[in-house]
Structure formats: C-alpha cells, structure tokens
Amino acid sequence: MRWDPGCLWLLDQLRLPREEIWVPCRDEQAVAEAIRTMQVRGAPAIGCAAAFGVALAWRAGGAARARASLELLAGTRPTAVNLFWALAEMRRALDAGDDVEARALAIWRDDIDRCLAIGRHGAALVGDGATVLTHCNAGALATGGYGTALGVLRAAREAGKSVRVLADETRPFDQGARLTAWELQRDGFDVEVIPDNAAAWILKSGRVQLAIVGADRISKNGDAANKIGTYGVALACHEHGVPFYVAAPFSTIDLDLASGDAIPIEERPWEGGRYPAFDVTPARLITAIVTERGVFRPPYDLR
Amino acid sequence: MRWDPGCLWLLDQLRLPREEIWVPCRDEQAVAEAIRTMQVRGAPAIGCAAAFGVALAWRAGGAARARASLELLAGTRPTAVNLFWALAEMRRALDAGDDVEARALAIWRDDIDRCLAIGRHGAALVGDGATVLTHCNAGALATGGYGTALGVLRAAREAGKSVRVLADETRPFDQGARLTAWELQRDGFDVEVIPDNAAAWILKSGRVQLAIVGADRISKNGDAANKIGTYGVALACHEHGVPFYVAAPFSTIDLDLASGDAIPIEERPWEGGRYPAFDVTPARLITAIVTERGVFRPPYDLR
Numbered sequence: 001m002r003w004d005p006g007c008l009w010l011l012d013q014l015r016l017p018r019e020e021i022w023v024p025c026r027d028e029q030a031v032a033e034a035i036r037t038m039q040v041r042g043a044p045a046i047g048c049a050a051a052f053g054v055a056l057a058w059r060a061g062g063a064a065r066a067r068a069s070l071e072l073l074a075g076t077r078p079t080a081v082n083l084f085w086a087l088a089e090m091r092r093a094l095d096a097g098d099d100v101e102a103r104a105l106a107i108w109r110d111d112i113d114r115c116l117a118i119g120r121h122g123a124a125l126v127g128d129g130a131t132v133l134t135h136c137n138a139g140a141l142a143t144g145g146y147g148t149a150l151g152v153l154r155a156a157r158e159a160g161k162s163v164r165v166l167a168d169e170t171r172p173f174d175q176g177a178r179l180t181a182w183e184l185q186r187d188g189f190d191v192e193v194i195p196d197n198a199a200a201w202i203l204k205s206g207r208v209q210l211a212i213v214g215a216d217r218i219s220k221n222g223d224a225a226n227k228i229g230t231y232g233v234a235l236a237c238h239e240h241g242v243p244f245y246v247a248a249p250f251s252t253i254d255l256d257l258a259s260g261d262a263i264p265i266e267e268r269p270w271e272g273g274r275y276p277a278f279d280v281t282p283a284r285l286i287t288a289i290v291t292e293r294g295v296f297r298p299p300y301d302l303r
Numbered sequence: 304m305r306w307d308p309g310c311l312w313l314l315d316q317l318r319l320p321r322e323e324i325w326v327p328c329r330d331e332q333a334v335a336e337a338i339r340t341m342q343v344r345g346a347p348a349i350g351c352a353a354a355f356g357v358a359l360a361w362r363a364g365g366a367a368r369a370r371a372s373l374e375l376l377a378g379t380r381p382t383a384v385n386l387f388w389a390l391a392e393m394r395r396a397l398d399a400g401d402d403v404e405a406r407a408l409a410i411w412r413d414d415i416d417r418c419l420a421i422g423r424h425g426a427a428l429v430g431d432g433a434t435v436l437t438h439c440n441a442g443a444l445a446t447g448g449y450g451t452a453l454g455v456l457r458a459a460r461e462a463g464k465s466v467r468v469l470a471d472e473t474r475p476f477d478q479g480a481r482l483t484a485w486e487l488q489r490d491g492f493d494v495e496v497i498p499d500n501a502a503a504w505i506l507k508s509g510r511v512q513l514a515i516v517g518a519d520r521i522s523k524n525g526d527a528a529n530k531i532g533t534y535g536v537a538l539a540c541h542e543h544g545v546p547f548y549v550a551a552p553f554s555t556i557d558l559d560l561a562s563g564d565a566i567p568i569e570e571r572p573w574e575g576g577r578y579p580a581f582d583v584t585p586a587r588l589i590t591a592i593v594t595e596r597g598v599f600r601p602p603y604d605l606r
Contacts, residue, residue, distance in 0.1 A: 171498045193574045196500050198578050204582075229499070229503075232503035232538075235535075235542055273496070276504055276505075279503070
C-alpha cells in the first residue's frame with residue numbers, strides 16, 4: 001500500500017498476478033469496500049488500511065466522521081483481530097485529540113517494523129537449504145510490508161541461507177498461487193505452487209523441513225485462526241514430525257480470548273454454498289509462535 | 304460408456320459438467336488417447352475402456368493387432384492397477400482363442416455387477432440421515448456404471464436412507480466439483496461441493512458421519528492409493544474419529560504388492576511444475592475396505 005495525503009493506494013490483490021493495478025481510495029467507504037471485496041487482504045494489511053480509512057474520514061469530516069468510520073470499517077470482515085486492534089488505536093487517537101493521520105502512518109510504519117522484528121526472531125528457525133511449506137499469503141501483500149511468515153523467510157535469506165518455498169495453492173481464493181508465488185518470484189525466491197491436496201503427501205516424503213504460516217487471530221492459549229486449510233497442514237506436519245510455525249505481530253493475539261473456540265469464523269459464498277474462510281489450529285500442533293517480541297513455545301500463555 | 308460393435312462411446316469427462324459430449328473411439332489409438340488425456344478416468348472405467356480398446360484392435364486386425372494393443376494401452380497411465388488387470392484378462396482371452404469382444408463386454412458388465420455388490424455390502428455402513436464426505440469421483444463415471452464409493456451411497460439411498468454428500472472439489476483436476484456433483488445431482492442427491500481445504504475443519508465440526516472414497520490400487524496389507532488429497536482426508540478422519548472407508552472392486556487389489564510403498568505414483572504437469580496425482584493412505588487409517596466379496600477390516604490380509 002502507499003499513502004498520499006488524502007489518498008490510500010492499494011495494489012489490487014484480486015487482479016494479481018495478471019495485472020498490477022493500484023486502486024485509489026479517497027474516502028472511508030472506498031477503503032471499507034476494498035477490504036470487503038478483498039482488494040486488500042491479510043490481517044495486518046487490513047488493520048493498516050482501516051487505520052488509513054479513519055484518517056481519510058478525519059481529513060474529510062473531522063472527528064465526528066472519523067468516529068462514524070470506526071463502525072463502518074469494523075463491519076467489513078470478522079475474523080482478523082488486527083482490524084479491531086487498529087480501529088481501537090485510532091479511537092484512542094481521536095479520544096486524545098491526536099493527529100489521526102499521523103497515528104495511521106505510525107500504525108503502518110510500526111507494522112513494517114514489527115514484520116522486520118518477526119523476521120529477525122524467526123530466521124534462526126530456518127536451516128540453510130531448507131524447503132519450507134507455506135499456506136495462503138502472509139507476505140508483504142498481507143502486511144504493511146515485508147510480511148510475517150514470508151518475512152521470516154526473507155530474513156533467513158538475508159542472513160545468507162538458501163530457502164526453497166512450496167506454496168499451497170490455497171483454494172478457493174488462490175492466495176498462494178496468485179500472491180505468494182508472485183511476491184516471492186519478484187524477490188528471486190525459488191518457489192513452487194503445489195495443490196493443497198498434495199501437502200500431506202509431500203510432508204510424508206521428507207522433502208519439507210518446516211512449515212510456516214501467518215495468523216488472523218490467536219487466543220491466549222496459542223490456538224491460531226488462519227486461512228482455511230491451515231489446520232489440515234498442521235495435522236499433517238504433526239503426523240510427520242515437521243515443525244509447524246505461526247508468525248504474526250502481537251496485535252494478532254486476542255487477549256480477550258482464552259481459547260480459539262470463541263474466534264468468529266467468516267463464511268464466504270462459493271459454488272452455490274458457503275465455506276468457512278478460516279480454521280483454527282489448536283496450540284498443541286504449533287511448534288512455536290514467532291512475534292516481534294520473540295519466539296514463544298508451548299505451553300502458550302500469551303499476554 | 305457405451306459399446307457399439309466397432310465403436311466405444313465415452314462421455315467426455317474433460318468437458319463435464321458444461322457439455323455432455325460423447326466421444327467415439329473407433330480404434331485402440333483413440334481409446335489410448337482418451338485414457339491418456341483423461342476423457343475417461345477412474346480406475347475401473349479405465350480398465351473397461353482398455354478392454355474395449357483391445358476388442359477394437361481385434362476387430363480391425365485380428366489377434367496380432369490385439370496383442371500389440373496390449374502394450375499401447377498399458378503405457379497410458381501407471382497407478383490404477385485395474386488397467387493392467389483388464390489387459391491381463393484380455394491377453395488370456397487372446398491366448399485361449401476366445402471371442403475377444405465378448406470378453407471385453409463381460410469385463411464391463413461384471414464391473415457394473417461388482418459395483419452393485421459393493422453397494423449391497425457397503426450400504427449397512429451408512430446410517431439414515433448421514434452426511435458423507437467423499438474425495439474425487441468414485442461414481443458411475445469412474446466405473447462401468449453405478450460406482451464404487453458412490454455406489455455405496457446409491458445403495459444406501461435405495462435402501463430408504465437419507466444421505467447428504469459433501470464432495471471435495473478435488474484440485475487440481477476438480478473431479479469432485481465437476482463430476483461427483485454432476486452425477487449425484489442428476490440422481491437427486493443432496494450434494495454440496497466444498498474446498499478441499501475445508502475438509503479437516505468440517506470433520507472437526509462433527510457434521511460428517513463417515514468418509515468414503517474409491518481406490519486406484521490397494522496392496523495386500525490394505526494400503527490404498529487414491530487421488531491426491533485422500534491421505535490428508537484420512538488423517539483428519541482419524542484425528543476426529545470419523546470412519547474412513549475405501550470402496551473398490553477386488554481387481555483393485557494388487558496381490559503382488561505387500562505394501563503401498565511400491566505403488567507407482569503418476570505425476571502430472573501443473574502450474575509449471577509437476578504434482579503427484581495420487582497418494583497412498585496407510586491401512587491403519589482405513590476403517591474398512593468394501594469390495595464385491597464383502598467388507599474387510601484390519602488387520603488386512605487381502606488375497
């Protein structure tokens with residue numbers, strides 16, 4: 001994403017990788033629509049975009065309109081907690097009479113800094129020459145920049161390690177095939193898209209040294225909601241003794257939730273029915289959670 | 304499939320469900336090409352089609368050409384053992400000087416009878432009102448008719464039970480979304496296509512009472528090769544105590560193989576790379592194997 005005063009520019013993730021179209025959002029409605037239609041997606045990226053949406057409302061109509069935009073933006077998507085975290089931050093800025101635009105910019109810049117820190121902490125988990133499985137897109141596109149799970153891989157590479165990536169296609173929205181492959185190829189990674197269905201069998205083959213994914217919401221006990229299909233990957237990793245890591249900023253941790261059972265799971269229309277867009281991987285299947293504050297291991301007691 | 308003397312008609316499975324095109328195969332090359340391109344797929348259906356391919360060669364060029372066609376047809380696809388079984392049957396007919404066309408017709412009719420018997424044996428495993436998960440297409444399209452896994456569901460329904468089916472999309476070839484949904488809807492089943500990625504999470508929800516799939520090759524110890532993704536479904540069923548059944552004619556059992564480790568796994572091109580088209584589910588994850596000879600349970604010692 002890019003910020004011009006009065007305009008948030010979003011790289012349209014619905015049209016990648018075929019077209020690189022930057023969409024201008026000049027008011028909070030445009031931002032809400034971009035989140036709802038998934039032109040921008042990825043938990044941290046949604047939080048940053050929403051913060052800019054409040055800033056746009058504030059520029060156009062002052063505090064009253066900015067406060068109204070909080071509710072509009074909170075209604076866009078239910079699962080990712082970073083959205084609600086960012087809106088709470090913006091509400092605090094409004095309450096304090098702070099510069100709302102400056103606060104949105106700080107959220108964005110902090111998100112990139114957090115991703116860089118996640119990368120620094122996580123890089124040690126990736127061995128030189130490792131083949132790494134990932135699901136969905138937890139990269140630069142899903143964050144303010146750099147990425148969470150893919151940020152760890154970027155940091156490992158910057159530390160001189162060779163990393164090969166297997167990207168789950170990630171049906172039905174194809175974030176792996178469309179977004180992860182695109183952004184990693186641009187970075188010069190060796191990346192191969194695999195059918196989601198092949199993940200368990202490839203894990204059995206011993207070709208994969210670790211799996212790493214992002215998260216949309218993590219409960220205090222370490223249960224992690226992420227893109228549908230993550231749970232199956234985690235089960236297969238557990239079966240084959242392959243470490244399964246979750247990388248996310250601390251804002252992904254919902255300190256109000258004792259366990260993942262209470263995480264609201266968004267359903268989306270597809271093929272004439274509806275499907276759950278996320279699932280919850282229980283903490284016992286997660287080898288470690290990588291945040292900007294360090295690497296947490298079970299038993300998780302996140303606070 | 305349909306047989307006219309001198310012509311095998313195949314319902315083109317590449318064009319379903321949008322178009323119902325019957326492809327005429329008038330010689331063994333046409334049959335081999337239809338198998339290779341997957342206009343016809345499904346282990347028992349491939350066996351039947353190959354038998355007709357030999358019959359076409361025999362009509363056109365007698366025993367010599369029929370013998371040559373055995374090798375041509377054996378080279379089409381590697382994993383499904385029914386292909387090799389059917390070709391061995393045809394070789395025996397040639398060796399015995401039998402009517403080769405009559406032998407192909409018998410293989411086809413026997414396949415339908417075997418499916419009906421599989422259905423009779425398996426129907427008792429399906430409770431009234433059950434929601435059943437299936438992967439790929441093990442239906443009428445995959446066999447001479449009626450189906451193996453879907454034959455069990457048809458038989459349960461004919462026994463008066465209500466059955467709801469969740470069909471995995473089955474990427475990357477979409478046999479579930481294109482073929483299973485099509486043939487079950489035509490039969491009046493309540494069927495919903497789900498993303499493969501959603502299967503593990505839905506199994507956790509308790510909504511599914513059993514899973515049933517077909518098989519392309521089964522070793523003597525009960526390990527079963529089937530469409531890629533089957534192994535992940537079986538792992539998730541095991542995790543959640545959901546019975547996982549395999550339904551297949553006895554010709555799917557490769558009596559030469561002690562375990563599934565030796566089953567050749569076909570790889571197919573996709574997204575610039577190659578993916579394994581099949582995986583092997585270990586016997587310990589399979590609740591029972593339903594054949595025309597009855598329902599086998601572990602420890603398997605198939606012969």
